[in-house]
Amino acid sequence: MTNIYQRAAALTVLGLLLSACATLGFEAKTFNERAVVALSSVTAAANSVDSLLASDTITADDAENIVEQIETLKAGIDVARVVHSTNPAAGDERLTQILAGLEALSAYLRSRNP
Secondary structure, three states, X not given: OHHHHHHHHHHHHHHHHHHHHHHOOOOOOOHHHHHHHHHHHHHHHHHHHHHHHHOXXXXXXXHHHHHHHHHHHHHHHHHHHHHHHHXXXXXXXXXXXXXXXXXXXXXXXXXXXX
């Protein structure tokens, strides 16, 4: 059980750090900064799924579906990086779409957190 609490605490700290950065005026502006935010969000979502599943807040089927979404979003980040190297505008647009998907997933996970 302590592992669940450790993960929940880590997720909370990550969320607080990201919120604090935004509050203090730090905004991920460059493509690379935004990609790091996206990758951090993927990690936070994966940790959240583990915690929610371990606490029986979500079903195994729901967790599997969420993990598939996380994997798809992670692959999208990788594609956006490749595209950005040859077409920065298109890479930025792809990353913007990925970040929107991550925000929607994050909102869902927060709604499931007891």
